[in-house]
Amino acid sequence: xxxxxxxxxxxxxxxxxxxxxxxxxxxxxxxxxxxxxxxxxxxxxxxxxxxxxxxxxxxxxxxxxxxxxxxxxxxxxxxxxxxxxxxxxxxxxxxxxxxxxxxxxxxxxxxxxxxxxxxxxxxxxxxxxxxxxxxxxxxxxxxxxxxxxxxxxxxxxxxxxxxxxxxxxxxxxxxxxxxxxxxxxxxxxxxxxxxxxx
Amino acid sequence: xxxxxxxxxxxxxxxxxxxxxxxxxxxxxxxxxxxxxxxxxxxxxxxxxxxxxxxxxxxxxxxxxxxxxxxxxxxxxxxxxxxxxxxxxxxxxxxxxxxxxxxxxxxxxxxxxxxxxxxxxxxxxxxxxxxxxxxxxxxxxxxxxxxxxxxxxxxxxxxxxxxxxxxxxxxxxxxxxxxxxxxxxxxxxxxxxxxxxxxxxxxxxxxxxxxxxxxxxxxxxxxxxxxxxxxxxxxxxxxxxxxxxxxxxxxxxxxxxxxxxxxxxxxxxxxxxxxxxxxxxxxxxxxxxxxxxxxxxxxxxxxxxxxxxxxxxxxxxxxxx
Numbered sequence: 001x002x003x004x005x006x007x008x009x010x011x012x013x014x015x016x017x018x019x020x021x022x023x024x025x026x027x028x029x030x031x032x033x034x035x036x037x038x039x040x041x042x043x044x045x046x047x048x049x050x051x052x053x054x055x056x057x058x059x060x061x062x063x064x065x066x067x068x069x070x071x072x073x074x075x076x077x078x079x080x081x082x083x084x085x086x087x088x089x090x091x092x093x094x095x096x097x098x099x100x101x102x103x104x105x106x107x108x109x110x111x112x113x114x115x116x117x118x119x120x121x122x123x124x125x126x127x128x129x130x131x132x133x134x135x136x137x138x139x140x141x142x143x144x145x146x147x148x149x150x151x152x153x154x155x156x157x158x159x160x161x162x163x164x165x166x167x168x169x170x171x172x173x174x175x176x177x178x179x180x181x182x183x184x185x186x187x188x189x190x191x192x193x194x195x196x197x198x
Numbered sequence: 199x200x201x202x203x204x205x206x207x208x209x210x211x212x213x214x215x216x217x218x219x220x221x222x223x224x225x226x227x228x229x230x231x232x233x234x235x236x237x238x239x240x241x242x243x244x245x246x247x248x249x250x251x252x253x254x255x256x257x258x259x260x261x262x263x264x265x266x267x268x269x270x271x272x273x274x275x276x277x278x279x280x281x282x283x284x285x286x287x288x289x290x291x292x293x294x295x296x297x298x299x300x301x302x303x304x305x306x307x308x309x310x311x312x313x314x315x316x317x318x319x320x321x322x323x324x325x326x327x328x329x330x331x332x333x334x335x336x337x338x339x340x341x342x343x344x345x346x347x348x349x350x351x352x353x354x355x356x357x358x359x360x361x362x363x364x365x366x367x368x369x370x371x372x373x374x375x376x377x378x379x380x381x382x383x384x385x386x387x388x389x390x391x392x393x394x395x396x397x398x399x400x401x402x403x404x405x406x407x408x409x410x411x412x413x414x415x416x417x418x419x420x421x422x423x424x425x426x427x428x429x430x431x432x433x434x435x436x437x438x439x440x441x442x443x444x445x446x447x448x449x450x451x452x453x454x455x456x457x458x459x460x461x462x463x464x465x466x467x468x469x470x471x472x473x474x475x476x477x478x479x480x481x482x483x484x485x486x487x488x489x490x491x492x493x494x495x496x497x498x499x500x501x502x503x504x505x506x507x508x509x510x511x512x513x514x515x516x517x518x519x
Binding site for chain 2: 018019020021022091094095096097098099119120121122124125
């Protein structure tokens with residue numbers, strides 16, 4: 001569970017069934033378990049109006065558990081990028097009464113929320129639950145490149161190669177944490193690298 | 199001086215009867231300068247010198263926020279109310295000097311919305327007059343559904359239809375026309391925000407249906423000015439200022455505190471803004487909470503009161519004022 005450090009650092013909750021006419025879930029990997037936990041608390045017939053967009057990841061688990069919920073639609077894709085057109089299309093055609101639930105890694109939650117914000121959903125009305133990896137999406141403030149799945153502190157920018165301090169400072173607009181050069185004064189100074197965002 | 203209630207010295211520049219119940223009042227600054235900028239949904243508190251008594255009533259600004267040469271309000275005459283609207287109708291004439299507060303907005307548009315869906319009932323139309331003018335000026339996407347008792351009491355209905363055509367839908371009670379609320383709420387595009395201003399029954403109905411149909415609370419905005427309810431007189435001790443006061447039958451607790459020369463902060467005088475929240479030091483009796491600010495838990499535990507609309511009955515009440 002992510003601890004609150006600075007105000008922009010996202011804090012996640014526990015998915016719970018909301019009143020609504022349609023329910024859209026976006027989840028990756030262990031995020032599926034947040035959906036099955038919600039199902040235990042949901043009223044009968046809840047999933048008859050549900051659409052689940054699921055990215056199982058390398059392990060490929062949990063698909064059967066989601067199928068068992070008998071959602072109106074269940075999509076699985078190899079990556080968030082592959083699911084993106086479907087997510088955008090669903091939101092573009094949606095009406096008020098659609099509720100959004102995001103579960104899984106921070107990168108998945110953040111990127112799906114970014115699309116939802118563009119579609120006019122307020123971030124405070126989105127249900128989120130963090131499950132699985134703590135790996136971060138990081139934007140290098142120097143070259144603006146985004147590095148996915150950052151697990152170490154510091155981390156190397158995959159675009160410009162600077163060694164970055166990964167901050168808790170988060171941008172909902174970019175769906176990324178901020179990375180700032182950790183040794184700008186003296187590039188030969190290399191602090192030890194620790195794997196802290198597993 | 200109360201929070202946010204910096205005063206404006208104005209002169210009544212025009213008084214226009216609109217229909218059998220509603221009259222419009224125009225105010226300009228006495229020094230000829232422009233009035234402060236405001237946004238659609240803002241209100242001002244109008245000070246009325248009614249003999250010995252000072253009445254302070256909030257009214258929504260209904261003019262276009264793009265024109266600050268004058269402010270306009272529309273006042274519906276309430277023959278059985280506490281007398282503020284009757285004072286406005288009977289005594290306020292062009293040329294009279296009055297004092298009003300700076301505008302305060304507790305019902306503002308959320309400009310992140312993709313679309314603004316507005317529901318007005320009766321005189322609740324006034325904030326929407328300003329909001330529609332503001333949105334129309336930048337091509338904003340809005341739709342207004344306006345319920346009135348009869349066509350002749352449909353204050354500004356013709357003007358709104360003329361300005362905005364099919365973006366305004368009218369419903370007349372005497373023709374049995376009703377908003378098909380569930381269908382309306384369920385057919386709105388994602389990113390719509392809902393605004394409702396009207397009688398409290400209407401606000402409650404719309405909020406309940408919106409919540410049941412999955413509208414997040416952040417997307418539902420309402421203006422709920424409760425006029426203070428009259429009630430049995432009661433005595434109050436103001437511990438900080440060392441005064442004991444009596445609250446009259448037609449007086450609010452806030453008005454009684456002000457009449458004693460104590461000046462708590464206020465903005466809305468209608469139980470919504472939270473400014474006049476007051477700590478209770480001791481009490482022996484029951485609170486009659488009429489506000490929409492304190493939580494149910496706070497209402498139960500008896501440690502706070504909103505003196506603008508709430509009352510008390512019992513043996514004694516000591517407030518931190």
